[in-house]
Amino acid sequence: MPLADLASYDITPERGFLCGYDASTVTLDGAFAEARAIALRLPEILPTGKVREVLEGSLPAITPAMIAALDEPAARMAMVHYSFLVQSYIWGAAEAVTTLPAILAVPMAALAGRLDQQPLLQYSGYVLDNWGLIDPAAPVHLDNIYMIQKFAAGTDEAWFVLIHVAIEAQAGSALALFAPIIAAAEAGDVETARNLLERMVGIWAGINAIFDRMPEQCDPYIYFRRVRPYIHGWKDNPALGDGVVYEGVERLGGHPQAYRGQTGSQSSIVPSMDALLGVRHAADPLKAYLDELHIYRPTGHRRFIEDVRTASILRDFVSRTGHKGLTDAYNGAVKAVADFRGRHLEYAASYINKQGSKAAGNNPDIGTGGTPFMKYLKKHRDETAAMLLPA
Template identity: 30%
Template sequence: MEEGVENPAKDIMDTEGLLSINLSDFHVSQRVGFLLEKPLAELPAYFEPWNQVCSRMPELVMQHRLRQEVDKMDVLDHHKLQGYRQLRLAHLQLSFISAGYIWQDGDKGVPEKLPRCLAVPWCGLSKTLGIQPVLSHSDLVLANWTTVDPDSPLALENLRCFYTLPGGGEADWFITVTVQMELDFAAALKPVVSALKYAENSNAEKLKICLTQITDVVRKMKNSLERMHDNLSADTFYNTLRPFLTGWGGEGSPLPEGLVYEGVSDTPIQMNGGSAAQSSTLQTLDATLGIVHSEDKQDFLKKMRMYMPPDHRHFIETLEQRSKIKDFVKSCSCQALTAAYNDCVTAVVVFRSYHIQIVTKYIVGMSNKATRNKEYESVSKKGTGGTSIMPFLQGLRAATSACIMHTADGQVGD
């Protein structure tokens, strides 16, 4: 069945008389998780200008010719797109092209307006899809993947992206490693949904099994994240690739008021750039395990949900409303269950610690080097999502660690 743009959640009763979450109602897949199933690589012939410019985006940017090519483009009618996958691909293409258009000449060369030929269809598609007109995780990763060999397993070496950013094969690797972590997380979705049910009916033994399965997935995600070092240098990420994931607006931005989307709004619009917080994976874990962050960090995480496909943010919200896992573990005298919960939370802490190490290498360390690219000073130490990145990530880790429970004898769970 063709995947819809937005499908409200449906709660149905399971055989035990409990409300059961149906993943398909949120367009979440047990096979590929939050990734788009079978995304498209090209649009129909009418949209060939988008196909061509997006596929050539890195080379055109490096030649400082992308704006010249965009200026030749007509305003294409996005209403001619058919089906959800065409809508997602078109949004992806316009996001890549627009990022190149804005950032090809560095901070000092940013235009104050995005031309009508990009702005009108991009904003129209954003409204239809319920996501934002900026290059975000939903474009860069979720709709931008396929397999090299469709008959081989879904493994990192068998993944490739359709479209990429400046940085050559290293940019491809950044995208595909992130795709792999999304694929890893798919195995946690069924245990997450089952865990909610077992907490609701006080089944400690089955809940413990689910938590152990989720823990294994989080550890696998960390192993995949470790692969980032294999083929991505800090220099390429920081100086070549990263600027194109940046948003616009706010203090320190070369476009402090935001960007004017010509033909859509005469008032500048501010947008956060791509951020790991736009992935539904860790926000799903937080919601499931009852991890609550400080108000300012929670506000930012909720803001990042507006960059997710609507059904995915509704999934997270449903988990937040439904999950009684943390409360049940606290009230239960089963030390084995407490230990399983603590192991799961600890796995998330370890993942967040490793993410901090990645950020230290690829962003913080590079920002202190005299060799950094001075054309993009506005993103020197901030995350592409716009936060002061280290305090933010350290705060998330601290709040996660604080959820580790002590048993009745005063000890941390086994």
């Protein structure tokens, strides 16, 4: 089954899974503009410790009907701002709270329903839709992008997010090769498949080079204490018990809701590569967690992963041909993804696991998604490396 055009999945070769529009030019009017102005002041409000009082006393009432009237870019931009407001309300003071007031819960739930996402901060709101271009005529590159909505406004926070933005953009040219690679495998075209995979390995060298730059302007100590506390979710976090009650959202019945926190594992890049390369993970709690994260991705990106998984016969094709050059190229792609996962593991160790503090809700042994991440990341890396084919 051939893949649809990238655009139908909300993907572009130039930007990958990043939003295809210029988020910094999206206008929000009326009550949405008021809420946005407050959200953009979070770096000033959060240090006071009074963020909950400010939000409860200042935010305008926004109804589901008002959200239904927004166009797609405006809804996504509003989702960015409200996601940050929600996280700030829950985590922005000395003690976390387990009830989200209706002034935040109602618009957050309505935006999530409109976009078929979950009502808290996700990778899409933290990274994919939360950046702008300094020079609109220049490409998406680390020297030409900025973070729109922030919690603390420090260089470390922005650099952490912008490294991810740059990686997503770099991945776009790799995603553009998926359909031709699948077509070459279906046609039994060894040389075309080999050449395309070699090109993909080169692109992944660039992705890993960007990832290597994380320590340049994001310090582990600052990240752990000034960035990470705000991006936790409500699931498997002892500080929140059974989760968060969304006041005023009738369909939730007043029951606590437990959602996974924002995590780079919600990015669609690596799952897409797994699908293309035929990388499989053992049926265990790690796989169950990865499967659960799928609903936290934008709808089009979910469809892309699912369609690639259905369409790709690449691994079987490479195995069947036994062609050394093709096998080497395939293994190069597998190794590039394993290397990326290895870098992720190294950063998880230095930025989180070695930081020592066990402040409420910010445990260095538990990921923002609510898992024992070091164990999971090691297993994930090793499973990927184990997929190398004999040359």
